[in-house]
Amino acid sequence: MNYADFWYVLAFFVLLSQIVATAILLSRLLKGAKRRSPLLPQVADPDLMGKVSVVVPTLNEAERISPCLAGLSRQSYELREVIVVDSNSQDGTPDLVVTAQQNDPRFRVMTDDTLPPGWVGRPWALHTGYLNISKHSEWFLGLDADTEPQPGLIASIVRVAEAEGYDMVSLAPQFILQYPGEWCLQPALLMTLLFRFESAGVDASSSSRVMANGQCFLCRRSVLAKLDGYTTAAGSFCDDVTLARNIATAGYKVGFFDGSKTIKVRMYQGAKETWHEWGRSLDLKDAANSSQVWGDLLFLLCVQALPLPMLLLSAWLLYFGNTYPTIVTIFSLNAFLSLLRYGMLIAIAPSYSGSSFFFWLSPFADIPAVLRIFLSSLNKPTKWRGRSYL
Template identity: 25%
Template structure:
């Protein structure tokens, strides 16, 4: 079969999203050899969904990581794969047709160590505007090929297993770090090459936009802590992080009013709706 691609999906209480994620991966056909789902102590029925998919397909492998934290779930998955290539997505990621083939083509034809893809939002009040803008740029031929990437995005990425094995002893397990950014700087620090493949498409939920501005500040503090750990913090990056906090605060009311079930806005939802999902880092 040639080079094998294993995909790792760390999950914690993802009953609402996991089925569509796994369906999209199985639809990639033989371009994916195995799908390793690592349950990080879910209590909402996520485990039953994984077991059902495991019964349906021999490609699905169900693992449990009892140490709480996405970094531990990721590490167990990466260390357990059988393939020479490791894909990584979140439970709310839906990979699009050709996603796995793009990974194979990239690592077969070029000497890169890791790649991050290009993602579109769903469940977002701005999803339609984003898709229209992307379609326009696609028609103009502006969103093709590869470009340098400063970091990997955990919701849509792939790495050579050999690259992972070379840095696994140096990645941090601090839960107040962004584990994907930490991994990226470990790779770069070892002279490895990261690129973005704009044709490696996926969709991710916009649910993170519902996070309150104060909690989002804590989320961005994890970015600062990770970059400082690697000696990479500078004025430009600090300004980008500050700008993302401001932008999130401006857009947050729209996400609060947005009803993903009806794709409509309601002022009432701004004041009466469940709390947003906790972000995957500790303050």
């Protein structure tokens, strides 16, 4: 085989892989056309009174938790209590909760016990909160400290869960971004999830494809009791997805909905923090077997990382007269994938608070985003939210 034949065979192999991956992608995106509309805030009725206990895990969240506390105070009587489980913060986080408690007696703060072997801090704090919620609450709602619950959030999510028989529901929030770098990188990282899993508002076809978001994670207390709280996700750095898939595997009905009109979140400050903190868990290897992780990575390579460079390369070859059918097909397919990518960008624009010119440049961050998933797949995190796990 000469040099030219080698590159032709390689191009044909890449094209074949992209065709298969594109078919898989389209089968997922077409389901999204019939997805549930975003949940809307609802006013609580008396029959919801005291049904929900909220648990918020914290570790040095003083700079971010105030909007969360304020948003929870605006929830109605469906909210029985808010337990903030603090992991020995050194920045005054518990003091903010105590101050909030003076105006709203539903708040209380507690400190979790020393982290046991085999546990990651976040699931341990949530498990501690679960063990301490009222036995009269029917629902457990885990919320992250960086969220901004909107009025009517809890009534909305409980209403849909009860009306449609869901045992666990989590919400995709509306993201708050500020700096140019994160406006480019964060949507590209989000797209790695949208390409691999069903759209928010579409029920997963199997437990291995269940998606969940621990920033807003509602579950029947009785279901958590049968799974012994967060025990099955104790050592997971993506405990939300791990627990949700375990719940689905146990035969319970699990949903993942668009909550962009009911909850907002400011996750990370800038592109650097987004790259390190969010990127290290997006491979979801704690919730999947290795074949799924690496299969998904190959899939992302074909439909997200390669389209732009393959489009440019094939356009260059066509310009210089290389009109082989394989080259023409590569150009056409990757032009389609690039247009599809921008179409997806338009579709997710409502998932972001405000707008930025740099948002529309995020497809140029697709290669770094897929690279981040690859790097994360190679290594297990050793640090998370200021804690070391060695």
